[in-house]
Amino acid sequence: xxxxxxxxxxxxxxxAICLTVTIMGSWLARRAETFLLSCTCGLVLVVSGIFxxxxxxxxxxxxxxxxxxxxxxxxxxxxxxxxxxxRTDRLPxxxxxxxxxxxxxxxxxxxxxxxxxxxxxxxxxxxxALLFATARQYWxxxxxxxxxITGITALYTLTAISFVLCAGVLIWDGKLVLGAAPKNWAEDxxxxxxxxxxxxxxxxxxxxxxWRLAARHRMDAITDPLTGLLNRRALFDQYGTRAMGVxxxxxxxxxxxxxxxxxxxxxxxxxxxxxxFAHELxxxxxxxxxxxxxxxxxxxxxxxxxxxxxxxxxxxxIRKAFGDRDIYIEDxxxxxxxSVGVAPGRSRPLDFDAMLNEADKALYAAKRAxxxxxxxxxxLHSVPAGVVRSAS
Numbered sequence: 001x002x003x004x005x006x007x008x009x010x011x012x013x014x015x016a017i018c019l020t021v022t023i024m025g026s027w028l029a030r031r032a033e034t035f036l037l038s039c040t041c042g043l044v045l046v047v048s049g050i051f052x053x054x055x056x057x058x059x060x061x062x063x064x065x066x067x068x069x070x071x072x073x074x075x076x077x078x079x080x081x082x083x084x085x086x087r088t089d090r091l092p093x094x095x096x097x098x099x100x101x102x103x104x105x106x107x108x109x110x111x112x113x114x115x116x117x118x119x120x121x122x123x124x125x126x127x128x129a130l131l132f133a134t135a136r137q138y139w140x141x142x143x144x145x146x147x148x149i150t151g152i153t154a155l156y157t158l159t160a161i162s163f164v165l166c167a168g169v170l171i172w173d174g175k176l177v178l179g180a181a182p183k184n185w186a187e188d189x190x191x192x193x194x195x196x197x198x199x200x201x202x203x204x205x206x207x208x209x210x211w212r213l214a215a216r217h218r219m220d221a222i223t224d225p226l227t228g229l230l231n232r233r234a235l236f237d238q239y240g241t242r243a244m245g246v247x248x249x250x251x252x253x254x255x256x257x258x259x260x261x262x263x264x265x266x267x268x269x270x271x272x273x274x275x276x277f278a279h280e281l282x283x284x285x286x287x288x289x290x291x292x293x294x295x296x297x298x299x300x301x302x303x304x305x306x307x308x309x310x311x312x313x314x315x316x317x318i319r320k321a322f323g324d325r326d327i328y329i330e331d332x333x334x335x336x337x338x339s340v341g342v343a344p345g346r347s348r349p350l351d352f353d354a355m356l357n358e359a360d361k362a363l364y365a366a367k368r369a370x371x372x373x374x375x376x377x378x379x380l381h382s383v384p385a386g387v388v389r390s391a392s
Contacts, residue, residue, distance in 0.1 A: 005183055008191040009054050015198040016047045022202045026209040033212065036205075038091055039082035045075030057181045065111050069123050073103035076130040083137030099130060117170060117178045124167035131160035144215075148208040152201055159197040162190035226271055227278035229299070230292040238290065239302060239352035246345040249303040249311030250352070252359040253281070253318070256337045256371040258297035269329045273336055280322045284314070300356065308344065315340045315374045323372065337372035339363055344376065 020043040027036035049071030056064040077100035085091045103126035111119035135156035142149040169186040222234030230238075244250070255261075255277060262270040274297065281291045281299055290302040301318075303311055319340050327334040341363030343355045350358075358377035366375035 005188065005191070006054070006057065008188060008195070009050065009057065012191050012195050012198075013047060013050045013054065015195045016043060016050055019043060019198045019202040019205075020047060023205060026206065030209065030213060032216075033209065034091070035082045035085040035089075036209070038085050039079055039205075042075045042078030042082055045071050045078060047075075049075055053181070060116075060180045062111060062114075062116075065116060065119065066108055069107045069111065069119070070104055072123065072127060073107070073130070074100045076127055076134075077103065080130050080134045080137065083134045087137050087141035099133075103127070103130065115176045117173075117175045117182075120178070120182050121167045121170045124163045124170070128160040128163035128167070131156050131163065135160065145208055145211045148204045148211060151204045152208070155197040155200045155204070159190075159193050162186070162193040166190050224293040227275055227293050229278050229281070230290065232292065232294045235290065235292040235294070235300060235302070236352070242352055243349035244345060244352055244355045245349045246308070246347050247305050248345045248355075249306050250343045250355040250359045251301040251303065251311060251315045252294070252341045252343075252356070252363045253277070253299040253301070253315075253338050254340075254363055254367070255297040256339055256367075258336075261334070261336070265329050265334075269334075272329065273327060273334070276325060276327050277322055277336075277338065280318060280325065284318045284321055300359075302352075306345070311344050312342050312374055312376060315342050319372070319374060339366040339371045340374040341366055342374060342376050 020040055023036050023043060024040045027033060027040060030036070049068050052064060052071055053068040056068055077096045080099060081092050081096040084095065106122040106126050107119050110116070110122060135153045138149050138156065139153045142153065165186040166182070166184075169184050170182060173184075222230055222237070224231045255273065258270065258273070261273055274293075277299065278291070278293065281301060285291055285301060286303075288304050290304075292300050292302075294300050301314075303314060306314075319338055323335070323337045325336075327336060341359040341361065343359035343362065345355075362375040362377040366373050369375065
């Protein structure tokens, strides 16, 4: 025996509540995923709209219909905003309000005028438009997790199509005044699609949440938490077994007299100096370069597809940029320098560890020669500050 309309409506309400609890639980487990909280707020509004509409089905009073429209449009606009926030990490409050008000402006005035048939047509089309827009937001972010996001996009799209069918049937009937909630095959199909969609979106949202959590753990494992650069482990995972040819280079940096900064100004000041240097390292490198913090005040830069003689120029540029930088510590301006060791690529390929050891030896040669300079590996000719010179 098929369920009647009221039973389907009740089932939809229960599904929406379950989805709301699922999304809220995911947010409680990972507070950083604020789009989940935004989605929860939207679902609360939608759930309220469903039960308000259920009262309207029993007693088709105008104020109940208008209340249902307002709740639905505010809820689906917020869910769209959550999709946008998922993709950009920014909640578009203005966009949510504008979309909700536009949707309300299409459906509420006809209901106030007694044209409830026209109001339901506008309501269905407005909800469909918001659902299509939500599907688009997830589709644009599908590269992050293709499988679950494609599924979420498909479910939002199919649900939107079901609302378009509801509007289409009402338009076909041509009744601008109904006097009751619309009941037809498209409404039944839409309710069934909404139930299936909410169930599926809930499951896929859990999968997406777990995928994001695992990805965040992977990122935490390879990232230096202070500077945001790769850590030593990640650098060796990426280059540890790779042969480094003539078009590659490894540069090692060590901040001069870093211990005295910590001793005089405190570890918070030392951390600030490390962040400043990490910024200079990233800002003066190419997108193809790999920057990492090896530990303490030591950093590394791996250059790929670099012309002969260019690695030491890149090292000198970073050394100079950091040395010229004013670092504000409390009420003082601090000047720091960095010593640099460069291991240019050779015609005979070396593994990464050997290249790093060469750069490290050159770095200590730079330290012994007075600091604040670039030293080339294997040649062991010092390069005074402001001068980059290749060995003959």
